[in-house]
Amino acid sequence: MEKLEIFPIKIQKSLILLSFIISDREETGITSLFKLLDTDNIEIKLLIEGIADEGKRTVSIVLELEDYMKIAKGNKDFKLDKGIENISIVKDVVMIRILGAHFDIRPGIASLICGTLEDAKVQILANSTTITSCLLIIPESQLEIALEAIHSVFKLPG
Numbered sequence: 001m002e003k004l005e006i007f008p009i010k011i012q013k014s015l016i017l018l019s020f021i022i023s024d025r026e027e028t029g030i031t032s033l034f035k036l037l038d039t040d041n042i043e044i045k046l047l048i049e050g051i052a053d054e055g056k057r058t059v060s061i062v063l064e065l066e067d068y069m070k071i072a073k074g075n076k077d078f079k080l081d082k083g084i085e086n087i088s089i090v091k092d093v094v095m096i097r098i099l100g101a102h103f104d105i106r107p108g109i110a111s112l113i114c115g116t117l118e119d120a121k122v123q124i125l126a127n128s129t130t131i132t133s134c135l136l137i138i139p140e141s142q143l144e145i146a147l148e149a150i151h152s153v154f155k156l157p158g
Contacts, residue, residue, distance in 0.1 A: 005154070017090040018060070019087075020058070021056050021085040096136045119149070122145055123139055125138060
């Protein structure tokens with residue numbers, strides 16, 4: 001099989017993944033979180049929202065671990081509990097960005113990436129795919145395995 005050419009892979013380390021289900025349409029803990037992030041001028045690296053059962057929504061947010069620790073330490077009274085279920089916090093994650101010039105005309109790229117990583121036993125915690133890129137959130141401990149797997153099916157320029 002011919003390897004598909006991609007642009008250099010971008011990797012961001014020292015991140016944290018916050019995931020939860022929002023059950024309430026009124027102001028919730030997540031609204032307070034966004035206000036706090038805005039006040040502290042903290043950048044959200046990735047935000048994914050989806051649909052859950054019974055009109056609920058799933059939300060996953062990726063932040064720099066250092067920023068999260070500042071929030072947690074400086075706002076001890078802050079709680080994410082109002083209207084939020086199943087809070088999951090995963091520290092030490094990385095974000096891998098795969099950008100390809102031909103993703104928009106070659107269907108199945110996301111399937112190829114995810115299947116390759118699954119075969120390599122890499123846990124994908126979150127992903128977002130567009131017609132030109134794929135963003136993956138994985139445990140930092142699995143980064144080298146993931147890169148080897150990605151390089152087995154994609155050709156980097158140069």
